[in-house]
Amino acid sequence: MFLINGLEQDTLPASDRATQFGDGCFTTARIHQGEVCFLAEHIRRLQGACEKLLIPFTAWDTLASEMVQLAVGHASGVLKVVISRGSGGRGYSGASCQHPTRILSVSAYPAHYARWRQDGITLQLSPVRLGRNPALAGIKHLNRLEQVLIRAHLEQSDADEALVLDSEGFITECCAANLFWRRGSDVFTPKLDQAGVNGIMRQFCMQQLAHSGFRVVEVNATEDALLAADEVVVCNALMPVVPVRACGQQSWASRELYHYLAPLCEQTRTS
Known part of the structure; x- marks a missing residue:
């Protein structure tokens, strides 16, 4: 309605x-x-x-x-x-x-989120890149043609979500989610001062990580940094957190970060 x-x-x-x-x-x-x-x-x-x-x-x-x-x-x-x-x-x-x-x-x-949380998802690098514009970066405005194109290309693949770079080649987000990757106890997430959406669940995850044994860092990073990670997760207000099992030929089995974040995001349903 x-x-x-x-x-x-x-x-x-x-x-x-x-x-x-x-x-x-x-x-x-x-x-x-x-x-x-x-x-x-x-x-x-x-x-x-x-x-x-x-x-x-x-x-x-x-x-x-x-x-x-x-x-x-x-x-x-x-x-x-x-x-x-x-x-x-x-x-x-x-x-x-x-x-x-x-x-x-x-x-x-979405019924598939339960399966995603259980099995994990696959990512594929999107051929569509996000334009950099600090005046609009971070907010969820109604100009979503980039995401429409990203989704159209994604639907021609077997992947569940897209790995999206900005016009300079830096990892920014997924089609409809933010992402984190872990290497040891360090957790990285893209800077969003030039492009992308600063999601509510991203903000919440960063708050939780700030009080944990993990160290969270916002970075400008290329695809190679993600592929060298020990673990990758994506999040949005609906999922709320989902593990990534593969991106291209790279796969991940670890769920240490996911198991830390998932119960926190599920229990804090309202503020």
Whole structure:
């Protein structure tokens, strides 16, 4: 179902800037036992994105209430929230947009995540690279054509997820997940100051690792660094953490990092 500006409907004005320019942001939350996991973090993510995109959205209490209400009655599911600048004018200027649009929807929880957590996944290097833009790096804006192309190429392979580099050849993320790799007690994750999405589960994992026996480091690294790792895991707010068993000809059997993170991410369902 869709809830647009508080009303049950599934149509949006063609003039809305989400459709005209991808002018907005979104977040995707896990529903578990009728609750939105990491609700406060998802609200903060949207607030940060709106601030960076200069979208004057203010109805945060209403949005949070709608998110909570939509989750009730669902044992599991996916809650997606989109905020666009709204409608106004033909050109790029958003000066006449006074009423941002909020769009909420609920869909089924991906059944394959349980198998992924059990068996691990395979990665394949994507031929599509992410453009570097520090003004947009980190946020989950609505311009997702890069991910659409990454996914289209991924679907032509046998791999489960894509290993995505930026235009300079640095590891950035997967198609729909962040990643970590471990070498000994050192855990590495890509810097996201030039490209990529700083996911909620990535942030949570880094917080947990900061208080562990592991040392977490954000790096600019090439594919070779990943292939030399002892272990690789990927994460997002839905999975929430999944081990990687292979990337190309390189395979991994260790799950030391995964076994540390997985129970923490599952137990902390809401903040």
